[in-house]
Amino acid sequence: MRNQLCKKLGIDLPIFAFTHCRDVVVAVSRAGGFGVLGAAYFNAQELKAELDWIDTHIGDHPYGVDILLPQDPDGLGGTDPQILQRELSDQIPAEHVRFAEGLLEAHGVPPWPDRDEPVRLLGWTAATVMPLLDESLKHPRCTLIANGLGVPPPTLVERIQASGRLVAGLCGRVSQAKNHQRAGVDILVAVGGEGGGHVGEVASVVLWPQVVDAVAPIPVLAAGGIGNGRQIAAAMAMGAQGVWTGSLWLTVEESALQPAQRQSYLNASSEDTVRTRSWTGKPSRMLRNAWSDAWAADDAPPTLGLPLQGLVTADAMRRTERYAGSGDAQAVACNPAGQVIGQITAVESCRQVMYRLQEEYLAAVQPLLASLEEQ
Ligand SMILES: Cc1cc2nc3c(=O)[nH]c(=O)nc-3n(C[C@H](O)[C@H](O)[C@H](O)COP(=O)(O)O)c2cc1C
Known part of the structure; x- marks a missing residue:
């Protein structure tokens, strides 16, 4: 699974884990993937404590920080x-x-x-976000800044890139992907409507190949609905360079969720989610x-x-x-x-999840390759 993107980021597996939990960031990066800490719920002082902890525990592995970069950084800065x-x-x-x-x-x-x-x-305004960005850029092992909402202004993208880091942009529509491309981002994360958190309406299997074609040669990570290796194989077959996962990490051993909340997730079926503006x-x-x-x-x-x-x-x-x-x-x-939450019914460690994803990926790809050789 080690491809060009892995080489660029210095990782073994193109599996990205979005999480609000520092333990998950560390465990995924240490298992060869790429942990990304969602920073929206922290202020700059708290984020510093989280990133200092990650720096101490992650060894020589890289990680990322996801912030909702302001479209007008000077607006309320x-x-x-x-x-x-x-x-x-x-x-x-x-x-x-x-x-x-x-x-x-x-x-x-x-x-x-x-x-x-x-x-x-929360980190949804320039006043709250810019200090989070400033703090993230002080941590050398943080090698990627992801932007979760909207298209960041090119000046911010350039500032992050000038610090030697890559910028990833999340998108739910092809037009948004093109805007990210114009803003100069290094990686596109194409999030299908079945994904958790802020999402658009287009389903993953329709969105991913369209975004791959629209922004080539920029690498695309497929997101929305990935919980096993078969889904990773499907994403890679559609041209993705890797996968970006969120729901998969909610219930892992390392997650800091309250027991009742974890149980809600474990109990949920794929029909139990809704796209809502209410939060x-x-x-x-x-x-x-x-x-x-x-x-x-x-x-x-x-x-x-x-x-x-x-x-x-x-x-x-x-x-x-x-x-x-x-x-x-x-x-x-x-x-x-x-919606992938319906597939997640047992508590696993991050290491077990990473191992399982690779096993399932190989089990999915090998018969396909073998069937080609038979012809
Ligand atoms: C609990 C939770 C919180 C999330 N919060 C954010 C966030 O703050 N910023 C962001 O960029 N994406 C956020 N996301 C979306 C993820 O980055 C990712 O796009 C999504 O989880 C992918 O779909 P999946 O859940 O099917 O794996 C969140 C997802 C979940 C499940």
Whole structure:
């Protein structure tokens, strides 16, 4: 499986793992793949602690950081995140706050212990993201910056590349892939609509080959719906240089999820996800539950855009995480996942997953090659 992209990044396997958990980043990179830490939930100080820990444990392997690079880096860059948080919160209609609170109360989710502690403005604005980028660029083993939403401005891409790192851009449409190409990214991640988190509408098997053709010779990673080696073989057959996986790592031994949340993922079938705007304001695939149903109902207030809807739901996110096993918290918890979650029914270690993926990949490819030789 070691191909050109692996050589460029100094890895053995073109298997990329998106995760919010530093232990998973380290375990995947140490097993020959490429761990990528999702930084959106951290502030710069927390990210520094995570990356320092990774640097200490990852040996001489590389890793990446995924941030939602701002389309206008100067826009709110100088604004204090706390002031911005207050300004944005003032724009949220009281009806939305009441609706969210009502759902949490109805499902027995306790209030946040310090009611005066403001919710966190996540890494979705220039004010919160630029410090994350600055911090990431201080860590030499972090050799890839991935951009999870929208197309980054060429100036930011150039800044990252000038530091000797590669830039990857996630896309869910061919037109977006072309915009990424124009912005100068080094790697495209084509995410099919069945994937977890923010996704478009086009399914993986349709999207991947179109993106491969549209941006050639830029290498493309296939994402959305990959949980076994057969799916990797299919992606590589369509011209992908590797795979980018997310849901696969939610339930691994090394994952830091609360037990109740892990169980929700293990219980879910492939029909149990929904594409909803109810968490961030942008369409995002999650486990369907009472929260996503309530916001889709006729009597619900219309969801706001990003980052306002994210601020409406920030209190629900911190409370359903802290009290994941209380009351009926999982019914209103934010559990992003792709349809592939239905394939994931047992807890494995990252090393076991990496080994299994290779075995399954070979088992899928070898008969195909043999059948060609027979002809
Ligand atoms: C729990 C979860 C959180 C995610 N958060 C982000 C994120 O913050 N930034 C990002 O670029 N992608 C995020 N994603 C999407 C992944 O990067 C990836 O595109 C997706 O998981 C691929 O589909 P799969 O889940 O079928 O493997 C998230 C995915 C999951 C499952």
